[in-house]
Amino acid sequence: MKFSANLGFLWTDRPLPDAIRAAHAAGFVAVEFHWPYDTPAEDVRAALDETGLTALGVNTIRGEGNGLSALPGHEAEAQAAIQQAIAYARAIGSGAVHVMAGFAEGLQADATFVENLRFACDHAPEMTILIEPLNHHDAPGYFLTTSAQARDVIERVDRAGVKLMFDCYHLQIMGGDLTRQLRDCLPVIGHIQFASVPERGAPDAGELSYDHVFAEIARLGWEMPLGAEYKPDSDTDATLGWMARYR
Numbered sequence: 001m002k003f004s005a006n007l008g009f010l011w012t013d014r015p016l017p018d019a020i021r022a023a024h025a026a027g028f029v030a031v032e033f034h035w036p037y038d039t040p041a042e043d044v045r046a047a048l049d050e051t052g053l054t055a056l057g058v059n060t061i062r063g064e065g066n067g068l069s070a071l072p073g074h075e076a077e078a079q080a081a082i083q084q085a086i087a088y089a090r091a092i093g094s095g096a097v098h099v100m101a102g103f104a105e106g107l108q109a110d111a112t113f114v115e116n117l118r119f120a121c122d123h124a125p126e127m128t129i130l131i132e133p134l135n136h137h138d139a140p141g142y143f144l145t146t147s148a149q150a151r152d153v154i155e156r157v158d159r160a161g162v163k164l165m166f167d168c169y170h171l172q173i174m175g176g177d178l179t180r181q182l183r184d185c186l187p188v189i190g191h192i193q194f195a196s197v198p199e200r201g202a203p204d205a206g207e208l209s210y211d212h213v214f215a216e217i218a219r220l221g222w223e224m225p226l227g228a229e230y231k232p233d234s235d236t237d238a239t240l241g242w243m244a245r246y247r
């Protein structure tokens with residue numbers, strides 16, 4: 001398997017360009033970001049060019065909450081955040097943006113999210129526009145919570161570019177049955193992330209067997225790098241024992 005280092009959680013003790021170099025030295029083939037906006041895109045791009053790593057994605061800003069795109073009345077702000085993320089992604093050579101929905105509920109929020117996602121897809125037809133269900137313990141009140149809801153939104157956005165960020169950690173907490181969820185969602189998955197459950201640590205602990213999950217992902221023919229989005233319980237390099245097991 002190939003892995004992408006999520007630099008929102010891994011090597012957060014150093015500047016992003018150095019974190020990219022550390023990910024390369026550890027054997028990752030790609031990196032992904034949460035909110036890299038404080039680092040000039042050209043510095044990130046230079047480190048990517050130097051190491052040959054691929055950049056898989058950036059998130060839209062959180063705003064007051066966990067994103068803006070499902071907040072009725074905040075369309076201008078949400079679309080500015082989408083444009084900012086797309087511009088940054090283009091500048092670093094990344095092909096995906098995760099559009100964060102925010103804390104909201106109800107029909108109006110749903111319609112707003114769909115419209116903002118159409119805006120993102122139409123603004124950047126070459127980009128994968130990711131949406132990600134988050135679990136209700138870590139992000140109570142977040143608009144998008146299940147893969148079924150995400151698939152319904154994706155269908156109604158009705159654009160080829162919009163895809164599901166399948167985070168095994170969140171989806172295990174929100175109902176589990178992960179093997180079936182993977183099979184059912186496969187046609188709309190744009191990226192896969194993982195962490196142990198419930199601690200959100202390295203994948204060789206917890207209630208979820210990544211031996212099984214990764215084997216199923218490979219069996220399904222998924223070839224893109226999987227996003228290591230976990231919170232190291234010590235120095236990141238000391239938590240990477242799992243990589244040798246799964247590579």
Ligand SMILES: O=C(O)[C@H](O)C(=O)CO
Nearest residue numbers: 034059098132167193229
């Ligand atoms: O927390 C996550 O799983 C996300 O992938 C994210 O991008 C930030 O909320």
Ligand SMILES: [Mg+2]
Nearest residue numbers: 132167193229
């Ligand atoms: Mg995630």
